[in-house]
Amino acid sequence: MGAFDGGLCRATARLSVRWSATAFAVSAAFAVVVALLERADTSARFAADYTLSDGVLAWVLPLLAYSGVGRVSGSGRADDAVREVARHGENRRTAFVGLVVATGLRVASISALVAPLSVVVARGRLDLPSLSDALTSGWIAALGGGAYVALFSLGSLFGRSGQGRAVLLGADFMLGALPSGIATAFPRAHLASLIGGPAVMGLAGWQSTGCLYAIGLGCLALGALRVSP
Amino acid sequence: MSTLRLKRVKDGALDRVDLELGAGIAAVLAEPLSGGSELVAVSAGWDRPQRGLVLVDGADPFRSPDVRRKVGSLLADERAPMAPTVGAAVARVLSTRGDSRTAEQVLESGGLGSFSARLPSSLSPREARSLALALALAHPEPALLALHEPLAAGLDPDLVLRALGEHARRGAVVLAVTSSRRDAELLAGRVRVLQRGRFIGDLAAPGLQPALPTVVGTSDPRALSAALAAEPAVTSVVWDEGGHAGQLTVHGTDRSEVSLAILRASRSSGAVIHSITEAGAVARIVRPASPEGDRRGRVRRWAL
Secondary structure: OOHHHHHHHHHHHHOOHHHHHHHHHHHHHHHHHHHHHHHHHOOHHHHHHHHHHHHHHHHHHHHHHHHHHHHHOOOOOOOHHHHHHHOOOOOHHHHHHHHHHHHHHHHHHHHHHHHHHHHHHHHOOOOHHHHHHHHHHHHHHHHHHHHHHHHHHHHOOOOOOOOHHHHHHHHHHHHOOOOOHHHHHOHHHHHHHHOOOOOHHHOOHHHHHHHHHHHHHHHHHHHHHHOOO | OOOEEEEEEEEOOEEEEEEEEOOEEEEEEEOOOOOHHHHHHHHOOOOOOOEEEEEEOOEOOOOOHHHHOOEEEEOOOOOOOOOOOHHHHHHHHHHHHOOOOOHHHHHHHOOOHHHOOOOHHHOOHHHHHHHHHHHHHOOOOOOEEEEEOHHHOOOOHHHHHHHHHHHHHOOOEEEEEEOOHHHHHHHOOOEEEEEOOEEEEEOOOOOOOOOEEEEEEEOOHHHHHHHHOOOOOEEEEEEOOOOOOOEEEEEEOOHHHHHHHHHHHHHHHOOOEEEEEEOOOOOOOOOOOOOOOOHHHHHHHOOO
């Protein structure tokens, strides 16, 4: 087993089935409550949009990713989490990439289940348009979840206990919602744009998708560079 | 012939430590919380020092996977490895090192054959230390073995001493940190003393004795410290009136002698002792304080 597999195993062990089930249950419960409230307040179509924009993508995704990265990092630095893997000579940098990839996949999977669920509940029926919206929201949430994990993993390489991820969480909440160029650096703005919200700096949907990929891969690459081999 | 060099290393309790070792066994006598565990961790590349430079054969073990591959380590706090079984964890390490032996062979060589099929989570902390030491000793060609309390890790001390001697003869640097004077003297002829994060000299140097702190909780720290001052086994007594008003930190040359001295001082001064804690160990109450503070029962209950 190599360093990448070691990082994968480390993350998989930390994000156990129990953690994943709990994370899904809490996220789904929150999303369903928001969906029901929105449905009671507005039409079915808008209820789904508001549930996604104000509930799932704005709150569930960042907090789920933050929680997942914190869990994997043992509430410390992400590179400390792979010390055991690197101890006998495996590359710490590669192990870190494995750790982030596994965490990203797990968070993306949970996000991809919660978002469609919230759409279906908000719509109140399971027909073709709802199913199409559910699938679309699923991949957007999965992409957003992955981008958030990479962002917070990079943050957790700063500070003695990885406090940088809390700084980035706060920055995403505050700066990601601003109608300015700085918002393009955070997933929040692009996720809002992809589900029909205001475009960030006039970027088209496919460009926002590209930005989310860039944020995810860029943060992963920067994080790998920051970790000592 | 391998080398280990530490240059002005600061990490945790370690305070700008300089050390240069060549092939052979170097024993370090370190009282708890004086930097012994950090010394092992930074030397093995487990931790990056806050400041300073660590070089094994001229390269930083924290930054170089190739160097870490040539290092065997036993840390102060060993945890069970992450793998389906202990055998699988050992096999992974062997594969990383390029060692063609099987996990079973390595475990058998350390007398740990029964560990192979066990779940890592079933290992006790002592068993995890035994496993880590067995893995370190089984290294086919180590440049450095950085070991914390190697003779108290659960393996046969004779086997450990033989293996360390063999590795040292073949050119490895063996850094063994211990808080036991007896173990240190068994490990090497020359014993360096690490105290409060700094090397203060060799154990054999005249007049140099390590001070081992014991924390005493008492009803009357003033009377007890006055009585302890007359005890030859006690080298110093610290009473922090501001922080822990009822606590004394007692330093001495030998922990058993210090404990007896505390009992004698308690008897002569009449100070009731609530607790005795070895600095660095998990705090444990020796005897809970009683409201009456019965002086006659106090010493009898502590009969050694």
